[in-house]
Amino acid sequence: DAGVIQSPRHEVTEMGQEVTLRCKPISGHNSLFWYRQTMMRGLELLIYFNNNVPIDDSGMPEDRFSAKMPNASFSTLKIQPSEPRDSAVYFCASSFNRYEQYFGPGTRLTVT
Amino acid sequence: GEDVEQSLFLSVREGDSSVINCTYTDSSSTYLYWYKQEPGAGLQLLTYIFSNMDMKQDQRLTVLLNKKDKHLSLRIADTQTGDSAIYFCAESKAAGSYQLTFGKGTKLSVIP
Numbered sequence: 135d136a137g138v139i140q141s142p143r144h145e146v147t148e149m150g151q152e153v154t155l156r157c158k159p160i161s162g163h164n165s166l167f168w169y170r171q172t173m174m175r176g177l178e179l180l181i182y183f184n185n186n187v188p189i190d191d192s193g194m195p196e197d198r199f200s201a202k203m204p205n206a207s208f209s210t211l212k213i214q215p216s217e218p219r220d221s222a223v224y225f226c227a228s229s230f231n232r233y234e235q236y237f238g239p240g241t242r243l244t245v246t
Numbered sequence: 247g248e249d250v251e252q253s254l255f256l257s258v259r260e261g262d263s264s265v266i267n268c269t270y271t272d273s274s275s276t277y278l279y280w281y282k283q284e285p286g287a288g289l290q291l292l293t294y295i296f297s298n299m300d301m302k303q304d305q306r307l308t309v310l311l312n313k314k315d316k317h318l319s320l321r322i323a324d325t326q327t328g329d330s331a332i333y334f335c336a337e338s339k340a341a342g343s344y345q346l347t348f349g350k351g352t353k354l355s356v357i358p
Contacts, residue, residue: 138288165344177289177334177348189344225288233277233338235346237288 138238140226146244152214155241158207159228167235168201168211169225177225183209216245250349252335257355264322266352268335271316278311279336279346280320289334292320322354330356 139158147153159166168180181191183203191201198217203209213220223242227235250270258264270278276297281289295302295309295318302309308321322329332351339345 167344176350179345182344184344227289229344233294234291235344236291237281239286239288 138226138228138236140224140238140241142241143239144242144244146246147216148246149217150215151245152212153216153220153243153245155211155224155226155243157209157211157226157238159209159226160230160236161207163228163230163236164206165229165235166203166209167227167229168209169227169237171223171225171240172221180211180224213243216243218245221245249347250335250337252333252349252352254350255353255355257357258325259357260325260327262325264320264325264329264354264356266320266322266333266335266354268318268320268349269316270318270335270337270347272337272339272347273313273316274339277338278309278318279334279338280307280309280318281334281336281348283332283334283351285331292333325354325356327356327358330354 141156164185166183169177171177180193181201182189186203201211221244223240225237225240227237229235252268277294279294280292282292283289306323310319332353334351335349336346
């Protein structure tokens with residue numbers, strides 16, 4: 135299995151631009167998670183999907199952030215408009231039993 | 247204070263044992279996890295332990311749980327240079343919960 139796939143691996147954009155991060159979970163997994171990692175705050179859960187349905191989005195920082203999961207094999211995290219404080223590494227993880235979360239390699243986002 | 251605390255750095259010589267410690271505050275935590283993050287990569291699940299267990303061993307890895315003191319440790323026997331990474335402790339607060347609370351991570355440096 136290829137594992138969780140994320141794209142792009144690196145994204146550099148200017149403040150105010152729209153950013154879309156993509157994730158393909160492991161086939162057969164029914165849970166998907168988006169995390170953000172920064173030096174100051176560590177790893178934070180942004181949103182959790184189960185069977186393609188958003189269950190908990192309480193970690194989404196503000197309305198500028200949105201996430202979708204149109205089918206079992208694809209999810210997006212969108213930031214519009216982006217701000218410098220959104221600079222971080224964004225991880226997608228998937229799970230088949232909620233106890234074992236498998237992480238993707240992450241997308242390093244830099245907003246200038 | 248933080249829910250999950252770890253020391254930030256640990257340095258050991260190749261061939262020695264490494265012990266990475268973690269304390270957590272929530273006595274209702276049910277699963278406790280160790281993840282490994284290599285530079286530029288996502289988090290890799292190493293092992294996890296259920297709160298009714300005291301110890302779990304998997305090849306070179308030994309996890310010890312002291313539930314009374316809310317203390318978790320990861321021992322790596324015969325530490326190799328390939329073990330150099332950041333190690334994260336995490337807890338889930340309820341049976342079947344998807345919510346993981348991560349520590350800030352311990353950076354393990356292995357000296358050849």
